[in-house]
Amino acid sequence: MMKFYFSTATCSTACHIAIEELGLDYTPIEVSWKRNLNVAELNKLNPLGSVPVLVTDQGKTLTQNTAILEYLADQKPSAQLLEKQGTFERNETMSWVAFVASDLQKAFTPFFHAKNITASETNQKEIIDFYTKKLHDLLSYIEDKLTNKEYIMGKNFTIADAYLFTILGWTKWVKINTKDHKNITNYMKRVYDRPAVQKVLNKEGLIDYLQ
């Protein structure tokens, strides 16, 4: 059975949601740095020491949200979390996955690490102000792209939504209000209400994920 290494309230929630949406058999392995839970095991599999990590049924190790999400969706094409190889819709979905990984998620990093970057409170504030503006621009872009859509690709929930929902949820922790963005607010509620998402949020203790 495949093994899934995750840590609660991190980007690995995206893959956790995809696994539950697909109804795949898996062994969840929680990692906690604070409690030193399964950290050594994780580090052996991923020298970068980060989650998510997936060990496939064949015993192969896969890292990176983008790759794991795609791999998971391909285990059960009938669930249509990702379109077939060779379709342009698949490329569009992967474009959203890439956007979340390399634009959206990365824009949150300075909020969590400003104090490690500089001891100067003035400089910390400048960094946070810059990335607050950046995040507001990204939120406006997402808001526009969600116009008249249930999910980011349209009618169907895809792996891009598992990831987008997970990272948009972080706005609450960095105190960036999204409530003025009606499309985002409705979208977050729609994804939140999905049974598989509820299951994951309960397991990860994130039932108050929404703003």
Ligand SMILES: N[C@@H](CCC(=O)N[C@@H](CS)C(=O)NCC(=O)O)C(=O)O
């Ligand atoms: N590019 C990686 C990012 C992984 C990542 O940054 N994971 C974070 C949680 S969101 C983590 O494990 N941080 C702990 C650490 O790196 O020590 C991916 O998409 O999988």
